[in-house]
Amino acid sequence: MQSDQKESAYIQIEQLNKSFYPDGQELKVLKGIDLNVRKGEIFGIIGFSGAGKSTLARCINRLEEPDSGRIYVGGVDILSLDKKELLKERKRIGMIFQTFNLFESMTVFDNIAYPLAIEHVKKSEIRKRVLEVAELVGLTDKLKIYPGRLSGGQKQRVGIARALVNHPDVLLSDEATSALDPQTTLQILDLLKEINQKSGITILMITHELDAIKYSCTRMAVLEDGRFIEQGLVSDIFNNPRSKTGELFATVMREFAQTEFRDGEAI
Amino acid sequence: MSLSKYSLWEVILASFSGETWAYIAPAILETLYMTAVSSLVVLVFGFLLGVLLTALNPEGLLPKTGIYKVLGWVINTLRSLPQVVMIVLLIPVSRLLVGKSYGTNSCIIAISACCIPMYARLVESSLLEISKGKIEAAKSIGSNSFHIISRVVIPETAPSLIRGFTVEIISVLSMTALAGMFGAGGIGDIAVRFGYQRFQHEKLFACLYLLIFFVQLLQFLGNVISKHILKKRGLL
Numbered sequence: 035m036q037s038d039q040k041e042s043a044y045i046q047i048e049q050l051n052k053s054f055y056p057d058g059q060e061l062k063v064l065k066g067i068d069l070n071v072r073k074g075e076i077f078g079i080i081g082f083s084g085a086g087k088s089t090l091a092r093c094i095n096r097l098e099e100p101d102s103g104r105i106y107v108g109g110v111d112i113l114s115l116d117k118k119e120l121l122k123e124r125k126r127i128g129m130i131f132q133t134f135n136l137f138e139s140m141t142v143f144d145n146i147a148y149p150l151a152i153e154h155v156k157k158s159e160i161r162k163r164v165l166e167v168a169e170l171v172g173l174t175d176k177l178k179i180y181p182g183r184l185s186g187g188q189k190q191r192v193g194i195a196r197a198l199v200n201h202p203d204v205l206l207s208d209e210a211t212s213a214l215d216p217q218t219t220l221q222i223l224d225l226l227k228e229i230n231q232k233s234g235i236t237i238l239m240i241t242h243e244l245d246a247i248k249y250s251c252t253r254m255a256v257l258e259d260g261r262f263i264e265q266g267l268v269s270d271i272f273n274n275p276r277s278k279t280g281e282l283f284a285t286v287m288r289e290f291a292q293t294e295f296r297d298g299e300a301i
Numbered sequence: 302m303s304l305s306k307y308s309l310w311e312v313i314l315a316s317f318s319g320e321t322w323a324y325i326a327p328a329i330l331e332t333l334y335m336t337a338v339s340s341l342v343v344l345v346f347g348f349l350l351g352v353l354l355t356a357l358n359p360e361g362l363l364p365k366t367g368i369y370k371v372l373g374w375v376i377n378t379l380r381s382l383p384q385v386v387m388i389v390l391l392i393p394v395s396r397l398l399v400g401k402s403y404g405t406n407s408c409i410i411a412i413s414a415c416c417i418p419m420y421a422r423l424v425e426s427s428l429l430e431i432s433k434g435k436i437e438a439a440k441s442i443g444s445n446s447f448h449i450i451s452r453v454v455i456p457e458t459a460p461s462l463i464r465g466f467t468v469e470i471i472s473v474l475s476m477t478a479l480a481g482m483f484g485a486g487g488i489g490d491i492a493v494r495f496g497y498q499r500f501q502h503e504k505l506f507a508c509l510y511l512l513i514f515f516v517q518l519l520q521f522l523g524n525v526i527s528k529h530i531l532k533k534r535g536l537l
């Protein structure tokens with residue numbers, strides 16, 4: 035079972051450590067992270083603010099350099115890559131963000147086209163691919179508009195399209211729906227699911243929203259203070275929480291579900 | 302017409318006379334020439350220096366703390382010298398480059414050298430306005446540092462860069478007036494030679510109107526262009 039899991043692991047992280055030194059003092063943010071994400075699955079990582087979720091995601095495409103450990107994505111040893119190889123590898127790992135991080139100086143079309151434009155892909159090919167992805171995320175009628183004029187949900191669609199235009203096989207989603215209202219969140223989650231089913235892309239979904247994970251993932255991990263305190267099936271963790279965080283999240287959820295609210299106050 | 306002999310009103314009237322403006326007209330062209338050429342030189346070198354500063358910043362794309370500190374120290378030192386001192390200091394340099402230490406072209410050298418450090422700082426502060434998130438997004442896509450600077454950082458901060466450039470042209474303009482004292486010609490030269498040394502205050506007044514007009518016009522244009530870009534992007 036153990037070896038079987040390793041073989042099918044597409045993102046494989048072993049004993050990852052990362053510290054920051056904000057004011058000379060060591061701040062251990064990731065403390066021996068082990069993680070196996072299978073090819074084609076949507077894997078959820080949940081944790082409270084400051085747990086180290088973003089840091090973990092950013093280590094995978096080396097926006098942050100880990101101090102020690104190993105990271106494999108699709109068999110490629112990420113931490114051994116030199117600068118040039120890393121740039122190439124990053125094109126296989128898309129990333130979307132809570133704040134969308136679109137380029138406001140470019141139209142939606144140019145935003146989506148950007149990853150291809152820096153590759154000097156032919157204009158006609160860029161056009162074809164951008165239209166393809168725009169169609170997938172439902173933005174065909176917005177291509178000439180600047181992102182400043184889009185709603186949050188539409189902006190995240192642009193973010194997703196931009197991340198997908200290079201045909202990556204991994205998508206890192208760092209709180210992609212945290213800035214969106216519940217209805218829009220649902221639409222974006224549906225879109226991610228659809229993309230996952232159509233293209234078999236592996237998605238690492240980082241969030242502090244339980245619902246997002248319950249809705250999208252079958253397996254998940256709970257990150258607390260730089261450690262995974264639980265890893266497994268979503269149903270197992272929520273129905274039978276062994277850890278403090280798991281318990282806390284589940285309790286918060288249950289209470290939330292059972293409490294009746296009126297005018298913003300629990301009754 | 303000295304203010305000590307004529308009333309303010311008479312001087313003001315004379316400052317709008319054809320005679321006065323006939324005197325000043327050629328100086329306007331000199332001033333425009335000096336401002337245009339100097340601004341362009343400052344734009345090119347100050348911009349490159351500003352980009353370099355931003356990139357080498359310890360938090361930047363190609364962090365080189367040592368070089369950054371040295372460069373920053375040099376720029377700060379140059380900026381702390383009064384402009385008159387800078388011009389005097391640069392006289393030998395101008396002589397070396399254009400063969401004489403006075404005249405329009407040597408003043409262009411002095412003005413440019415004075416304004417480049419200031420403009421480099423303006424460019425740096427504009428470029429630093431970009432959000433970290435956009436740079437991260439560009440990196441996550443596989444952009445190299447050159448792509449990030451040229452295709453993301455500069456276009457994204459364009460409205461602020463344009464405002465900075467406006468400030469730069471205006472300070473170049475005011476320096477051309479100062480350089481007038483060193484034989485640069487132009488409006489400043491007239492103001493000093495006639496207005497100060499010969500008490501022809503109507504000419505001084507006319508120069509004043511011109512400078513005010515140019516500064517207002519430049520500021521207006523800068524604001525309009527910068528706002529236009531923000532509006533186009535749906536950010537206003």
Ligand SMILES: Nc1ncnc2c1ncn2[C@@H]1O[C@H](COP(=O)(O)OP(=O)(O)OP(=O)(O)O)[C@@H](O)[C@H]1O
Nearest residue numbers: 054055056063082083084085086087088089090242
């Ligand atoms: N560049 C940095 N320098 C110093 N400290 C950092 C840096 N980046 C993150 N940290 C610290 O590391 C810890 C984990 O941060 P991280 O952003 O990974 O948390 P997170 O789980 O993503 O939180 P959130 O849900 O709020 O996004 C925090 O205490 C944060 O202050």
Ligand SMILES: [Mg+2]
Nearest residue numbers: 087088089209
């Ligand atoms: Mg985070």
